[in-house]
Amino acid sequence: MLLNRCLLSPASSNSSTLNRRRTPKPGKPPILPPAKKVLYKVVHPPWMKPEDVKELLWRRHTYNNAVVSLRKVFKKEIEAKEAAGLGIEAQSEKDDLNELILENERRNNEAALKRERQEKEEYEKMKAEFLGYIEKKLSAQAQNAKERTVEVKKMIEESQNFVTKENMDEKLKEALENPVVFDYCIDLHGNKFYDPLPMKYVEGTPTRQKSRAFDRSLVRPRNIEKPPPASAAM
Amino acid sequence: MRQLINPKTFGRPSIGLALFGCTNRPFYHICIFPDRSLGRRFEGNIIEQVGTFDPLPNAKNEKLVSMNIERLKYWIGKRNAQISVPVLELLGLSGLFPIHPKAYIRAKDQRETLAQQVAALQIAAETPAPPEETEKNPES
Numbered sequence: 001m002l003l004n005r006c007l008l009s010p011a012s013s014n015s016s017t018l019n020r021r022r023t024p025k026p027g028k029p030p031i032l033p034p035a036k037k038v039l040y041k042v043v044h045p046p047w048m049k050p051e052d053v054k055e056l057l058w059r060r061h062t063y064n065n066a067v068v069s070l071r072k073v074f075k076k077e078i079e080a081k082e083a084a085g086l087g088i089e090a091q092s093e094k095d096d097l098n099e100l101i102l103e104n105e106r107r108n109n110e111a112a113l114k115r116e117r118q119e120k121e122e123y124e125k126m127k128a129e130f131l132g133y134i135e136k137k138l139s140a141q142a143q144n145a146k147e148r149t150v151e152v153k154k155m156i157e158e159s160q161n162f163v164t165k166e167n168m169d170e171k172l173k174e175a176l177e178n179p180v181v182f183d184y185c186i187d188l189h190g191n192k193f194y195d196p197l198p199m200k201y202v203e204g205t206p207t208r209q210k211s212r213a214f215d216r217s218l219v220r221p222r223n224i225e226k227p228p229p230a231s232a233a234m
Numbered sequence: 235m236r237q238l239i240n241p242k243t244f245g246r247p248s249i250g251l252a253l254f255g256c257t258n259r260p261f262y263h264i265c266i267f268p269d270r271s272l273g274r275r276f277e278g279n280i281i282e283q284v285g286t287f288d289p290l291p292n293a294k295n296e297k298l299v300s301m302n303i304e305r306l307k308y309w310i311g312k313r314n315a316q317i318s319v320p321v322l323e324l325l326g327l328s329g330l331f332p333i334h335p336k337a338y339i340r341a342k343d344q345r346e347t348l349a350q351q352v353a354a355l356q357i358a359a360e361t362p363a364p365p366e367e368t369e370k371n372p373e374s
Contacts, residue, residue, distance in 0.1 A: 026276035052339050059335035066332045074311025088308070 250318040262287040
């Protein structure tokens, strides 16, 4: 409990802001008796001079008359001012209006600044995006072009060996002259075994059996071609 | 029993001097207070402050008074406020109101006392004249 009070109360000991709960009523509490100074105090004001009293009488009457008429004059003045729109309320309303207008202007300016900043940011972002797209497209196009050129060049190279109507006869002759036979098996050393041996021109009658229904490995290999040199293997 | 309020005569504010300041240094604010029957005047009771009055004279021997004439006219004319005697005297001195009768009487009394003091001083100044004359005569 002590710790909490120490933490809550301010550092200075004479703080009148926290200890006050309610403003007390003015004057003495009615239950207390009057003070000794005031008790039995009788005031004897001094007598005024008779000429002063006579003067005061007519002066008082004129003064009161003057005050009453002045009240009426002031009332008329204030009413005229209020009717003309110069009254206190009209003034305060004008002040309020001016203040509100100023605040509105301020808010508008702030909003305009913010809008400008945002628009600039968005513009930059959009620009970057579009540039990215363009770049991507261009790079894709360039890549495509490169690949296609490579392809076309390869094709051009390959077209040297294409068969056309003019080359057909020579190519046919060449093909017939150099037949390629893939009907071989190969062992780990690189020896190729052709069975049957490839023949350019068919001599005699070909065998009736053409498939591999029986296991050739059981038969002693008869046709062995010399393996190619080790450097040109595979 | 608390002060009973008469609804027929209720609702007239009063303009008076409110004492502020500290010990040996009074300072008055000319304030508008609500009806007298609502309790004696204290700081929380003030409706509006309409001026100031410094009773202690400054270095140039002036007692400074400030007044918001527009608001005073409003309260006196429109709202028909009662004005206390010191404030009436100040208004008379300022020129908005005629001079208060009390001020005339006080001024007359002060003039008389001043005249008496001046006469007494003159008499006091004239009394040692005869011994001075006898001294001067043998010199002249």
